[in-house]
Amino acid sequence: MAKNTGAPAKGNGSAGEKTQTTFLEAIRQALIEEMDRDPSVVMIGEDIGVYGGAFKVTAGLLERFGWERIIDTPISETAIIGAAVGMAYQGLRPVAEMQFIDFIACCFNQLTNFAAKSHYRWGAPVPMVVRGPSGGGVHGGPFHSQNPEMYFAHTPGLKVVYPATAYDAKGLLKSAIRDNNPVLFFEHKFLYRRIKEELPEEEYLVPLGKAAVKREGRDLTLISYAASLHTSLEAAETLAREGIECEVIDLRTIMPLDKETILASVAKTNKILVVHEDTRTGGVAGEIAAVVCEDAFEDLDGPILRVTSLDTPVPYSPPLEERFLPNAEKVVAAARELARY
C-alpha cells in the first residue's frame, strides 16, 4: 500500500533552513506530505477549507489540493465520520477532522461498531484517520477540553495515537495515514503553538505502537504522553536537582500500548508513576498498572502511583481547572513519596 516516493517532501516550502517548527505546523506538514505522496488521501471536516480550520491546521490546503480533496462539511460530526468510513470502503484514505475532539462522542457508534469491526466482520479495511484538538489547560471548559482517548483505546480494532512533540506529531500522523486500520489521532491543543523544534529536512516516519524514552534515569519512571509528558519532564528536572533521577517515557501511542518499553524501564528503576491528563478512573494508568503487576510484579520496589486529572468534568473556572489538571508540582510531590518508599 504505502509506496515511498523516495523524494524528500519539503512541506509547503515556507519553512526555511534551521527553522523551529511548531507542533501545529508539524501536523500541517504531515498532511501536506501525505496528500502530495498519495492522491487517495483526502480531508473532511468543519471549516477546514476556506477558513483553514479552527486552529488553522489546514490553512492553505484548499488552495493547494482543491475542494475535491479538502471537503468542508456542515456541523455534523456523525456525517463526517460516516462519510469517511464510506470513503475508506471505496479505497480512499480519508483524514477526518473533529473541530474539537470532544465531539467525537457523537460518532461513537460509527467508530466502535463500524470502523473498528469492519475488517474483522466483513474483511473490509477502513484506512482512515480521525484527528482533532484535545486536552485542557486552555480554559476551554467541559466541552472543549476533554481527553476521550480511553473510550476508544478500549475498543479492539482502533488505534489511538497521542503525540507530545512536533517531531512525533509529524512522524506519527504520516504513519497513521498510511496505516490500514482506523486511527484516532489526538492533538493536544495546549501544545499547538507552545511546542517547537527543528525538524529533519528529509522525510521520516515514527512507527505506531512504539514509546520513546525521553530521559534516562535510575530511581523511578514517569510514564506519560501528550501535554503530560512536558509536565513530567519539568518535574523530572526539579527532582534531578534533589538527587532523584527519573526516567521519562512518552507513550506516543496508547493503543497498541508499548509494553516492552514500559517493562524494560520497570526492570531498571523498579518504581513507576503514571501521569496523564485524562481523568483517573479508567485512564491508561490503570491499564499500565495491571500490565506491570501481571508481567513484572517481582520487579516492583514500590506501589504504582498515578497523577491524573480528577474524576470530574473539566472545570471552566481557571483556578478550578488548575486544581483539576496534573501539574509538575503534583508530579514532584508524588515522585518524592515514591522515591522515599
Added chain:
Amino acid sequence: MAVDVIMPQMGESIFEGTITKWLKKPGDKVERDEPLFEISTDKVDAEIPAPAAGVLKEIKVGEGKTVPIQTVVGVIDAAGSASATAGAPAAPVAAPAQVPAGAPKKEEVKATPAKSPAPRAPETRAPAVERASAASASASATAPARVPTAAPGDGRRVHSSPLVRRLARESNIELDSLAESGTGAGGRISKKDIMAAIAAGRVPPAPATSGASGAAAPASAPAKPSAPGVAGAAAHVALENAVPRERIYFGKYEVQPMSVMRQKIAEHMVASKHVSPHVYSIDEADMSKVSAARAKSKDEFENNYGAKLTFMPFFLRAAVEALRAFPTVNASVDGTNVVLHREINIGVAVALENGLIVPVIRNAEEKNFLGLQRAMNDLAERARTKKLKPEEVQESTFAITNPGVFGGLMGLPVINQPNVAILGIGTIQKRAVVIEDAIAIRSMVYLTLSYDHRVVDGAIAHQFMGKLKSVLENWSEPLI
C-alpha cells in the same frame, strides 16, 4: 525433628509466665494448634496451642513453675517435617511456640487457635527476645539460640517489596537479617538496602547453610548438571547457566527441579571452585599389609566389638598422622589469614540417593582405631537414615571421599569448604608392581589429593601424601 515449645510473651510488659496445667502427657499425640498447656501471667491466663503436630516428647517445666518468656518448656517430636523430605540433615527448623508478642493484651484472653492463629511468626521473636533480655537478665539466659525459621527469601512479615523479596530469594539472603537496617519509608527494606546487602556478600545465617557446608561431591559423582527448575529461576547467584537457556532445551527432555540438597551441593561446588585454585596430586600406596591385617582380624573384630571392619579407619588413621605432620593441610583460609585448626575433624563423604552428605568425625586425633571405625559406621548409618544433627556436618577441617567404593580407579574431588584439601581414595585392587628387580602382585590403591594452592604448595602436598602412604604401607597398629 524436635520442636521446642516455648513460654510465650503474653503482652509487651510480661516477662514471665506460670504453667498452670499441661493438657498433654509425654507420649501423647498432639495436633498442630491443639491446646497444649495453660499458663497464667500477670495479664492473662491462656491456653497455648501446640507449635507443631507430633508427639509430646518431653515436659521440661512442670505445673506450678514460673519461668521467663522464651524458655523451652517442652519438646514435641514433630512428624513428617520438611527437612526430612529434603534429605538434608535436620536443619534447625524449630517452629516457635509463641503467640506474637503483644497480641492478646486483654484480661482473660484465651489464646485459642481461632483468636491467635499465628503462633509461628518468627519475625516477632527476635525483638521480643531483645526486649526481654534488656528488661530481665534472666530471660536472655533461657532464650534458645536459634535462627528465625522463615525460609530464605520468605519475608512476608518484614516490610519490603516484590523486587526486594525476589532479589533476596535469588541471592539467598534472609530478609529477616535485614529487618533492622531498612532505610525505606517506615523502615521498609528497599531496593537500595538489598543491593547493599548483596554487594556486601551477606549470606544467610550459618545453620541455614549447614546442608551446603556439609556437602561435597566425590570426584566419581557424575558431572552432568541437571536442568534448571521449570520456573528457570536459579536459586543462587552462583548457579548461572553457562550457555543461553535456548541452547539447553531441545529434542525430547524432562525437566526435574533440583532438590534443596542438590541446589546446596551445586552452590557449594561452584563456590569452592570459584574461590580455591585446585591443584591435584596423585600417589599410590601398597595396601598389602593393611589388607592382610584386615583379613586376619575381620571376624574377631566384628565378634568383639559388633562393628564391621572396613578399610576406612586405616585411611582415617593415616590421614590423622599426615595432618599432624603437616598442619597447613588441616586449615582454613580467611582473607589473608590462614587458620590452622588444632583439632582434626575429618569429613567423610557419604553417598545418598540423589545426593550426598559429609558427616564429620570430630577429634579424630583423639580416637583409637576402634573409635574411628565406630564413628565411621555410626555417622554413615545415620547419614543414610537422615538422622544426622546439624552440628554433625559442620566444622570439618579436612575431608575424605571414596570413589573407590563405586569401583573408581581414582578421582579428583572438589574441596569441601572451608577446608583446604580433600583426599580421594580409589579402589583397592591387585596389580603387578615392580619391587627391586622383580614383578610382584600387590594390593594397590591410588590416592589423590585436591588442595587449595593459596596455602598448600606441591611440596607440602607430596610430603603429606608420602606420610600417608608410609603409614599405610608400614601398618603396625594392632586392630584389636
